[in-house]
Amino acid sequence: MLQKKEFADQITSKRFIAIFVIMLLFTAYSIHQGADAFMRDYRVFVQSGESKPSIIQIFGFLGSFGILTFGAILGLLMGFDLITKEKEFGSLKTLLSHPVFRDQIINGKALGAFLALCLVVVVTRIASLGVLIMKGFVPSFDDLISIAKFGLITLAYLFTFFSIALLPQQPQKTLERLYSSLLAYSFYLV
Amino acid sequence: MIEAENLTKMYNNFKALDGLNLKIEENEVFGFLGPNGAGKTTTISLMMGMLQPTSGSIKIDGIDVAKNPLEIKKMCGYLPENVGFYDNLTAKQNLLYFAEFYKMSKDEATKIIDDLLELVGIAHTADKKVGEYSKGMKQRLGLAQALLNDPKVIFLDEPTSGLDPQGAADFRKIIRNLKKEGKTIFFSPHILSEVREVCETVGIINRGKLIAKGRIEDFKQNVVIVVETDPPLDPSILETFGNVKVKDSQAIVEAERDCRIEISKTLTKNGYTIKELHLTEPSLEEIYLNLVGGGE
Numbered sequence: 001m002l003q004k005k006e007f008a009d010q011i012t013s014k015r016f017i018a019i020f021v022i023m024l025l026f027t028a029y030s031i032h033q034g035a036d037a038f039m040r041d042y043r044v045f046v047q048s049g050e051s052k053p054s055i056i057q058i059f060g061f062l063g064s065f066g067i068l069t070f071g072a073i074l075g076l077l078m079g080f081d082l083i084t085k086e087k088e089f090g091s092l093k094t095l096l097s098h099p100v101f102r103d104q105i106i107n108g109k110a111l112g113a114f115l116a117l118c119l120v121v122v123v124t125r126i127a128s129l130g131v132l133i134m135k136g137f138v139p140s141f142d143d144l145i146s147i148a149k150f151g152l153i154t155l156a157y158l159f160t161f162f163s164i165a166l167l168p169q170q171p172q173k174t175l176e177r178l179y180s181s182l183l184a185y186s187f188y189l190v
Numbered sequence: 191m192i193e194a195e196n197l198t199k200m201y202n203n204f205k206a207l208d209g210l211n212l213k214i215e216e217n218e219v220f221g222f223l224g225p226n227g228a229g230k231t232t233t234i235s236l237m238m239g240m241l242q243p244t245s246g247s248i249k250i251d252g253i254d255v256a257k258n259p260l261e262i263k264k265m266c267g268y269l270p271e272n273v274g275f276y277d278n279l280t281a282k283q284n285l286l287y288f289a290e291f292y293k294m295s296k297d298e299a300t301k302i303i304d305d306l307l308e309l310v311g312i313a314h315t316a317d318k319k320v321g322e323y324s325k326g327m328k329q330r331l332g333l334a335q336a337l338l339n340d341p342k343v344i345f346l347d348e349p350t351s352g353l354d355p356q357g358a359a360d361f362r363k364i365i366r367n368l369k370k371e372g373k374t375i376f377f378s379p380h381i382l383s384e385v386r387e388v389c390e391t392v393g394i395i396n397r398g399k400l401i402a403k404g405r406i407e408d409f410k411q412n413v414v415i416v417v418e419t420d421p422p423l424d425p426s427i428l429e430t431f432g433n434v435k436v437k438d439s440q441a442i443v444e445a446e447r448d449c450r451i452e453i454s455k456t457l458t459k460n461g462y463t464i465k466e467l468h469l470t471e472p473s474l475e476e477i478y479l480n481l482v483g484g485g486e
Binding site for chain 2: 001005009012086089090091092093094095096097098099100101
């Protein structure tokens with residue numbers, strides 16, 4: 001229930017929606033361009049049988065740049081006041097007077113935000129596939145796997161920035177350890 | 191019901207609580223008094239299992255708070271000072287969210303919440319966002335929130351601050367009704383006069399130490415009886431009742447109890463006409479100031 005509420009709070013917050021829309025527009029534009037370049041290369045591949053272009057090309061420079069900048073901003077904005085906001089409004093104290101552990105609250109929030117980030121990644125991936133199919137290219141299974149992998153790495157990247165923002169709000173040492181290991185792992189993935 | 195033993199809480203180098211011992215019986219309404227920063231909120235937070243004591247222990251209904259904070263939270267309700275909610279949710283949604291932490295179905299929770307909102311007098315604004323609530327309305331919602339799990343023990347930290355006089359009176363009535371239902375109430379009052387109205391026992395804390403505890407009646411120290419007669423009184427005839435001082439034409443008798451009838455009889459027997467004979471009791475405030483002042 002904690003993650004359900006956090007997820008709902010995240011995806012309905014103005015901050016989230018604003019950045020998400022910018023990201024989506026950015027991605028749509030760059031995929032449109034990236035797809036053109038990809039289709040060109042793909043036709044060359046079909047004709048000459050030379051090296052197959054990577055499907056990831058459709059995300060283009062702008063797409064990855066969009067994820068790199070706006071994705072990082074989104075991750076930071078989602079996390080930086082997650083706990084402090086509750087402290088400030090006094091809702092943390094009210095929440096803690098009910099049978100729930102502190103770490104459950106933090107984990108629930110992290111999970112909720114993670115799900116919101118999953119939504120971001122899935123929506124942008126589906127949008128990109130949509131553009132591609134509209135342009136007349138049906139991706140193969142291998143292409144889908146590549147897109148999924150790229151999605152996972154994007155997710156790890158976004159969650160890394162979310163964790164960085166969440167980290168200074170943790171007073172407890174065990175959680176600090178948990179999140180710094182998550183952080184290190186995410187960096188490793190990136 | 192509540193037993194605190196040798197409770198100490200350190201914040202860095204500051205001793206917020208210093209070996210506090212406290213015992214509160216079941217179905218007692220306990221008023222916890224003390225100056226700002228004396229350790230009242232710290233004590234309540236420790237009892238609710240929201241903080242860990244540096245040393246000492248608390249048991250509520252035989253359950254060790256530090257070891258089983260979740261069990262404690264299931265059977266206790268807490269209205270914190272400056273209670274906070276999720277401003278983007280309505281009053282009802284806030285309570286429904288908190289209700290999810292207890293084993294109750296949604297229908298059951300909805301019914302309980304409707305009743306509670308009615309009880310605290312905000313049923314008509316139940317679907318308004320809490321962000322639009324006034325401080326007093328939040329306070330009312332806070333009480334509803336504290337009663338959500340039908341707790342055995344209820345902690346109220348300055349529950350009537352921010353309430354209008356009618357609201358404060360409603361709260362006191364609710365507290366008295368909770369007492370009738372058999373609840374144990376730990377109450378840190380905003381104003382001293384409330385103590386006399388709702389509490390049976392009182393504890394006074396200063397600088398992290400309990401400096402006095404007992405029934406309200408026990409706190410009443412010597413009474414003072416003011417006597418004025420015609421002709422002016424010879425103070426020696428009242429000395430059997432207590433210490434007598436003469437001030438202007440009045441005699442002031444410090445007695446252990448109200449003995450106006452005996453004084454009246456003595457005066458009549460000795461041929462005095464009584465112009466004035468009245469009793470003044472020290473107010474709880476005087477007692478409190480005396481004790482807290484003496485503790486310094």
